[in-house]
Amino acid sequence: MTNERHKKLGLTDDDVLEMYKTMLLARKIDERMWLLNRAGKIPFVISCQGQEAAQVGASFALDRNKDYVAPYYRDLGVVLAFGMTAKDLMLSGFAKAEDPNSGGRQMPGHFGQKKNRILSGSSPVTTQLPHAVGVALAAKMEQKDFVSFVTLGEGSSNQGDFHEGLNFAGVHDLPVITMVENNKYAISVPIERQLASENVSDRAQSYGMPGFTVDGNDPLAVYEAVQEARQRAVKGEGPTLIEAVSYRLTAHSSDDDDRQYREKDEVEEAKKKDSIITFTTYLKDIGILNDDIDKSLEKEISDIVNEATDYAENADYAAPEDALKYVYEE
Amino acid sequence: MPVMSYIQAVTTALREEMIRDEKVFILGEDVGKKGGVFRATDGLYDEFGEYRVLDTPLAESAIAGVGIGAAMYGMRPVAEMQFADFIMPAVNQIISEAAKLRYRSNNDWNAPITIRAPYGGGVHGALYHSQSVEAVFANQPGLKIVMPSTPYDVKGLLKAAIRDNDPVLFFEHKRAYRLLKGEVPEDDYVLPIGKADVKREGSDITVITYGLGVHFALQAAEKLAEEGIDAHILDLRTVYPLDKDAIIEAASKTGKVLLVTEDNKEGSIIGEVSAIIAENCLFDLDAPVQRLAGPDVPAMPYAPTMEKYFMVNPDKVEKAMRELAEF
Numbered sequence: 001m002t003n004e005r006h007k008k009l010g011l012t013d014d015d016v017l018e019m020y021k022t023m024l025l026a027r028k029i030d031e032r033m034w035l036l037n038r039a040g041k042i043p044f045v046i047s048c049q050g051q052e053a054a055q056v057g058a059s060f061a062l063d064r065n066k067d068y069v070a071p072y073y074r075d076l077g078v079v080l081a082f083g084m085t086a087k088d089l090m091l092s093g094f095a096k097a098e099d100p101n102s103g104g105r106q107m108p109g110h111f112g113q114k115k116n117r118i119l120s121g122s123s124p125v126t127t128q129l130p131h132a133v134g135v136a137l138a139a140k141m142e143q144k145d146f147v148s149f150v151t152l153g154e155g156s157s158n159q160g161d162f163h164e165g166l167n168f169a170g171v172h173d174l175p176v177i178t179m180v181e182n183n184k185y186a187i188s189v190p191i192e193r194q195l196a197s198e199n200v201s202d203r204a205q206s207y208g209m210p211g212f213t214v215d216g217n218d219p220l221a222v223y224e225a226v227q228e229a230r231q232r233a234v235k236g237e238g239p240t241l242i243e244a245v246s247y248r249l250t251a252h253s254s255d256d257d258d259r260q261y262r263e264k265d266e267v268e269e270a271k272k273k274d275s276i277i278t279f280t281t282y283l284k285d286i287g288i289l290n291d292d293i294d295k296s297l298e299k300e301i302s303d304i305v306n307e308a309t310d311y312a313e314n315a316d317y318a319a320p321e322d323a324l325k326y327v328y329e330e
Numbered sequence: 331m332p333v334m335s336y337i338q339a340v341t342t343a344l345r346e347e348m349i350r351d352e353k354v355f356i357l358g359e360d361v362g363k364k365g366g367v368f369r370a371t372d373g374l375y376d377e378f379g380e381y382r383v384l385d386t387p388l389a390e391s392a393i394a395g396v397g398i399g400a401a402m403y404g405m406r407p408v409a410e411m412q413f414a415d416f417i418m419p420a421v422n423q424i425i426s427e428a429a430k431l432r433y434r435s436n437n438d439w440n441a442p443i444t445i446r447a448p449y450g451g452g453v454h455g456a457l458y459h460s461q462s463v464e465a466v467f468a469n470q471p472g473l474k475i476v477m478p479s480t481p482y483d484v485k486g487l488l489k490a491a492i493r494d495n496d497p498v499l500f501f502e503h504k505r506a507y508r509l510l511k512g513e514v515p516e517d518d519y520v521l522p523i524g525k526a527d528v529k530r531e532g533s534d535i536t537v538i539t540y541g542l543g544v545h546f547a548l549q550a551a552e553k554l555a556e557e558g559i560d561a562h563i564l565d566l567r568t569v570y571p572l573d574k575d576a577i578i579e580a581a582s583k584t585g586k587v588l589l590v591t592e593d594n595k596e597g598s599i600i601g602e603v604s605a606i607i608a609e610n611c612l613f614d615l616d617a618p619v620q621r622l623a624g625p626d627v628p629a630m631p632y633a634p635t636m637e638k639y640f641m642v643n644p645d646k647v648e649k650a651m652r653e654l655a656e657f
Contacts, residue, residue: 124422130423131398133396138405164391325436327471
């Protein structure tokens, strides 16, 4: 990373430090979830590790006071940037009644929070893409200047809803930004067995929109791509497809063993490009971060995660008969 | 009071709701300039413009999914599936998304979308332009399924569907579109979703049905009345969730119940109606519950001989009613 790149993008030192903190918080929450899972305290984890730069870089390029996001299950960084708290996420991990995503109804990673304009998601992949297009259609109909932002994995870009949704958005020039977080694996199946084209972004052409492949380990590169996409969208110039390439540093989920299908060396190699490390280096090189600041940040975040964990662990579950609530409007 | 056809009642309800609430918009295939392949949205494009009567790409999952997204934002989309048979690519969006949205978000999000689709046979539509698909969706809590039988019910129930804060599937019998005419008040009335309606009071036998079956039963009842058989006819109107109280009351009233659907017999709506009666009305029954339905073949064939064989019609209903009365 070259000197002061963030300033050329209009980001202040405080902005990039905030980005870094959000990335680090996402990582630390995720790591804690794994510990809790392995300790038998929570049944399931699905990870953001390796994708924080793309998630946070993109989110910071959006208007976090009015844009809508339709995240997928790895987007811890997106939902944190959009206002969800560590406590909220831990409540979801422990499936407690106060979990704002679902009140403990859904598995962790199934985000949703209306007050922060985070659309509720499900498990069948890519269904959220047409939803984001629908929100963008509403923006166009109501002549509002917000955009919608939707993410998914590269494997999910094979679904019909990807094609149907992007084509719809392209036909009607809708203000929707689609970011495929290409982490090279759809559970066990590598990218070359998922895509016939070299890049996911190659597909953009057929939907009449620009498509870009960017380094998903570089939050500033992702920021730049999403910032430009947002500017086009609010000017009425339509949708954009962005592919942020990184690597999935963990197994697919807590129920997966990635030693069955990939080599340890490959993972170790990818860890050298881990954005938490490379962004730390960038911030230190330009003097925004030093060991003292980093240490105090680590402490601050560790306290946040500890407090959230304790709170969530001690919070109440929903009453059994609450399972009957909210099928329809009450 | 004006008399209008079933499809005119659809158009009227849509138009009135679009005037009442600017969040209401229509999306679907050929709904815009053409006004729909059945002309259900006739004139609305000219009146409300391109973005409130939106011609979408030919992709049903997007029609449902984009509609759901717009509904989550706060719009009131009315999505049209050109034929109920073509709803299948949208099933994931309807069942995994629309039906579960309120529940899975613990009441945080909801999807006030109406999905209209013409269903039903007897129109030389063969396998893929004739099906009844309600049973596919009728074990999905979170959804409501409305299937009106008269122009009056169409207008009141379609308005209710559009105003409902949960997803509603609104299935319109395509043969009823121009076949059925009736009085429809000009005023802005809404009928309750989830309530069945007695279409004929009677004391000897009870027929419980919906859609075109209601008319077949009414025609048969007039003939049977001449023979002294007095039929009670309950129109389900909403086939999911069912109006259990009305079913129990209608079944108990005569003790002899015939259930009619145009769908295949096994696994259809009337099987659930039968279960409700079995659970609640055993000691009021004077005969085994009877079912009249399409045969258990994948869908109705094109050739008129086989189509006629498949379809429920007034003669078949009359015969089944008479046999039950004589039991």
